[in-house]
Amino acid sequence: MKPKNIYIALTFLMTLLVFESAHAQKSIPQRPIIQTSYTADPAPMVYKDTVFLYTSHDEDDAMGFKMKDWLLYSSTDMVNWTDHGAVASLDDFDWVPYDNGAWAVQCIERNGKFYLYCPMPGGVGIGVLVADSPYGPFKDPLGKPLVKNSNHDIDPTILIDDDGQAYMYWGNPKVYYVKLNEDMISYSGEINVEPTTPQNYQEGPWVWKRNDKYYMSYASTCCPEGIGYAMSDSPTGPWEYKGMIVESSEKTRGNHPGIIEFKGKSYVFGHSYDLLKQRTPKFYERRSVDLDVMKYNSDGTIKSLDYFSVAGPEQVGTLNPFQRVEAETMAWSEGVKTRFETEWEGDFDWDRGKKIADRWFLSDIHNGDYIQVKGVDLADGVKSVEVSVSPINGGTIEILADSKEGTLLASVEINDGRQEGLWKTITAPVSTPLTGIHDLYFVFKGEKDLFYFDWWKLN
Numbered sequence: 001m002k003p004k005n006i007y008i009a010l011t012f013l014m015t016l017l018v019f020e021s022a023h024a025q026k027s028i029p030q031r032p033i034i035q036t037s038y039t040a041d042p043a044p045m046v047y048k049d050t051v052f053l054y055t056s057h058d059e060d061d062a063m064g065f066k067m068k069d070w071l072l073y074s075s076t077d078m079v080n081w082t083d084h085g086a087v088a089s090l091d092d093f094d095w096v097p098y099d100n101g102a103w104a105v106q107c108i109e110r111n112g113k114f115y116l117y118c119p120m121p122g123g124v125g126i127g128v129l130v131a132d133s134p135y136g137p138f139k140d141p142l143g144k145p146l147v148k149n150s151n152h153d154i155d156p157t158i159l160i161d162d163d164g165q166a167y168m169y170w171g172n173p174k175v176y177y178v179k180l181n182e183d184m185i186s187y188s189g190e191i192n193v194e195p196t197t198p199q200n201y202q203e204g205p206w207v208w209k210r211n212d213k214y215y216m217s218y219a220s221t222c223c224p225e226g227i228g229y230a231m232s233d234s235p236t237g238p239w240e241y242k243g244m245i246v247e248s249s250e251k252t253r254g255n256h257p258g259i260i261e262f263k264g265k266s267y268v269f270g271h272s273y274d275l276l277k278q279r280t281p282k283f284y285e286r287r288s289v290d291l292d293v294m295k296y297n298s299d300g301t302i303k304s305l306d307y308f309s310v311a312g313p314e315q316v317g318t319l320n321p322f323q324r325v326e327a328e329t330m331a332w333s334e335g336v337k338t339r340f341e342t343e344w345e346g347d348f349d350w351d352r353g354k355k356i357a358d359r360w361f362l363s364d365i366h367n368g369d370y371i372q373v374k375g376v377d378l379a380d381g382v383k384s385v386e387v388s389v390s391p392i393n394g395g396t397i398e399i400l401a402d403s404k405e406g407t408l409l410a411s412v413e414i415n416d417g418r419q420e421g422l423w424k425t426i427t428a429p430v431s432t433p434l435t436g437i438h439d440l441y442f443v444f445k446g447e448k449d450l451f452y453f454d455w456w457k458l459n
């Protein structure tokens with residue numbers, strides 16, 4: 001090659017590298033796990049084959065704490081999360097005197113009933129709501145706080161021991177605990193203050209048992225807070241500090257653990273300001289739940305993580321697209337929000353605690369917005385796609401495989417009918433015959449205010 005051509009080739013390569021690295025710097029990590037709302041204080045609960053993730057909810061316009069209700073997300077694969085919206089709120093308690101104070105809850109199942117322990121700060125107390133389904137509706141059986149002990153009544157967590165005895169722990173800056181009765185809405189004996197509040201304890205206890213050892217994790221060190229933990233031979237301590245599950249990091253200020261075991265792996269949930277920081281350099285109290293795989297050492301202690309990894313946990317299983325998939329099920333999204341709509345007609349679905357005609361759907365869909373659904377098993381192939389939408393100005397849904405610029409699986413035209421409120425199912429043929437497992441990207445195109453999107457299905 002002539003020197004001049006070598007020079008041209010090198011210059012081209014350098015330009016390409018600079019462009020690529022600028023592009024790479026612009027792309028944002030696809031974390032945290034929920035993007036359509038700000039979520040905090042994760043309280044995951046495994047029930048049957050599903051993880052139900054209850055969170056507190058920082059409002060989109062929150063400056064300081066602005067928390068009115070509790071949200072629910074669910075997943076069967078730890079990667080794709082379905083938004084179920086608000087399952088309970090301060091309005092569910094007649095005795096709560098304010099409309100801002102829906103702090104960190106935990107939900108636990110016992111004998112087919114679901115108990116949601118809700119702290120209201122400032123000495124108002126810890127209430128309990130009960131439902132027949134993890135989706136609610138949750139009702140207040142007491143009409144008063146379950147515990148009203150001090151100004152420190154926040155962050156309840158529940159352990160049901162192998163002998164059936166249930167304990168509730170809570171508090172900042174000390175750990176309080178009490179024995180709950182089998183009805184889970186009353187307690188016996190004194191409220192105790194843990195004599196040896198574990199080292200580095202701030203708040204947000206989360207207690208569980210594994211191999212006859214009791215574990216208490218909590219928001220640890222301040223500030224910033226990480227997630228530390230202590231162990232004990234008894235549910236009532238003494239607790240011995242063992243270290244950090246997630247190191248404290250400048251990426252967060254507060255923290256709040258939730259820990260589960262699901263399909264043979266352990267997971268630690270916490271929260272950060274990562275989503276807020278992707279959107280603005282300013283600070284507001286708008287947090288986001290994230291999670292990672294948690295690993296034990298052979299002696300029962302827990303391996304420490306520096307932070308929630310960008311890659312996150314591996315998907316457990318795949319997503320079946322040949323049955324209705326809610327559009328508000330996603331691993332990642334940009335731009336969109338979710339919305340609830342109720343209809344007066346329709347039978348009540350007792351499993352879901354809602355009218356059948358009630359729906360959560362994707363809203364605020366604009367040109368270029370998208371959702372990503374991971375690990376979709378197209379099996380031996382797909383012929384057509386169905387979408388349930390309600391057009392506003394209309395537009396297109398492009399369904400692409402493996403990246404936003406990937407292979408076009410189908411393109412669905414949503415007519416401009418100005419038929420807001422009218423839902424219809426549109427079927428479109430598949431343009432490229434793909435088989436096997438792919439991440440699907442639903443990319444929305446059009447002028448403005450395109451449509452609402454309720455569910456999709458492949459045939």
Ligand code: FUB
Nearest residue numbers: 103104154155204254256
């Ligand atoms: O979210 C409100 C409070 O902030 C929680 O109760 C604490 O755990 C901390 O996360």
